[in-house]
Amino acid sequence: MTAVTGYAPGEVAQRTGLSLDTLRYYEREGLVGPVGRSAGGQRRYDEDDVAWIGIVTCLRDAGLGIADLRRFTELLRAEAGADDRVAFLRRRRTELLDQVERIRAAIDVLDGKIAHYATEP
Amino acid sequence: MTAVTGYAPGEVAQRTGLSLDTLRYYEREGLVGPVGRSAGGQRRYDEDDVAWIGIVTCLRDAGLGIADLRRFTELLRAEAGADDRVAFLRRRRTELLDQVERIRAAIDVLDGKIAHYATEP
DNA sequence: CTGCAACCTGGAGCGCGCTCCAGGTCAAGC
DNA sequence: GCTTGACCTGGAGCGCGCTCCAGGTTGCAG
Known part of the structure; x- marks a missing residue:
């Protein structure tokens, strides 16, 4: 009865311009998420995830490397x-x-x- | 009796900040030269070579790829x-x-x- | 209930731009 | 002539940032 919430991977790929593989890669590398999952184990991205992916993409496009972005992500999470x-x-x-x-x-x-x-x- | 003219590879490496390997790599890829050789087959760079390497380095630093720079080099050579x-x-x-x-x-x-x-x- | 698209994982593969290596040659000082 | 260091070639290896694949699971539509 709970409405299906968030975005499916394909939707996020479309909105961000990243491929599904890249989305998963970024998550593995700690640049994004961890992203929530459905009961069956499929990813569901929320608004914050999508917004954050936008920021990551912007910084990637400017030439920052994966390691820099991981550090960036960690630092912004840390208290x-x-x-x-x-x-x-x-x-x-x-x-x-x-x-x-x-x-x-x-x-x-x-x-x-x-x-x-x-x-x- | 002819004075030894031009620059040895090590000298060019120092002046340009590139490694010997990179210098050879650029030549193989057609970004530079072909560079002149001594009687014994060792490279001797002239002023023009060094100046051109400076340009190539500047464009590389700005993010242009090897293929772009090869094309650049070819186009500037062509009549x-x-x-x-x-x-x-x-x-x-x-x-x-x-x-x-x-x-x-x-x-x-x-x-x-x-x-x-x-x-x- | 069935079919089909979308999704999952782990791991291999790829293009780029170097970088390193082995095994040899060249050149300058003594 | 001999030593020593700079140089030669061809080819293998590497780090990065994805990208692709096989083989299987999920989930919505009809």
């Missing part, structure tokens, strides 16, 4: 150690800013070549 | 096809800008978490 937590977050932030700088440098290189070939065919 | 060339360069440029956007989004996520934990320990 204590807010200092560690903030220090970790700031370090990642700095790394991302550095990466933006590297990309800017590369764009400058490309612009140089584009200018060269666009004006002198 | 014809300036249109292809510029189109290719612009495409990579756009991809890099997209990546900057993804990183910005990730930084926003981190900032949100930092703000949260910095104010509420």
Whole structure:
């Protein structure tokens, strides 16, 4: 009689753009969940799970590795150690800013070549 | 009587920050060279080689893949096809800008978490 | 009750970008 | 000439981040 609650794996895959395999992989690696299960043992994701997967995906897309994201997940779960937590977050932030700088440098290189070939065919 | 000209592999490794193995790997993959050889078959890099390796390294650091860089190298060598060339360069440029956007989004996520934990320990 | 799609697990496989190794050659100083 | 260190080649190995597969279970629709 209880309404079936949460999202089935296929639904989550569709909403997040991840594959079922990746969703399971992230869970194994501790980036997500543990996700709730139905009586029969099938996964049911709740709103929080889906929102968290969105955050993880965003950080993955920016280039953070699985190990970083595991640590991120663990730190945000832990009660204590807010200092560690903030220090970790700031370090990642700095790394991302550095990466933006590297990309800017590369764009400058490309612009140089584009200018060269666009004006002198 | 001819002075020994160019740079030995070890020297180039030091100047570029790449390993000897990576230098050879890039050459095999067509990202660099072919590099000149001494009478005895050992590599001698000239200024242009070193400069080009710098460009390749810059683009690698920004996240371009080996296949992209091979294509980049081939296109800049080819005489014809300036249109292809510029189109290719612009495409990579756009991809890099997209990546900057993804990183910005990730930084926003981190900032949100930092703000949260910095104010509420 | 049956059928079928969606799901489960454990484990193998893959593409990328190096990195390491064995077994040899080259080159410069003594 | 000999030693020593830098270099050569071909090929195997590795860490990462998935992706695929076999063989089986679940669960909804008709």
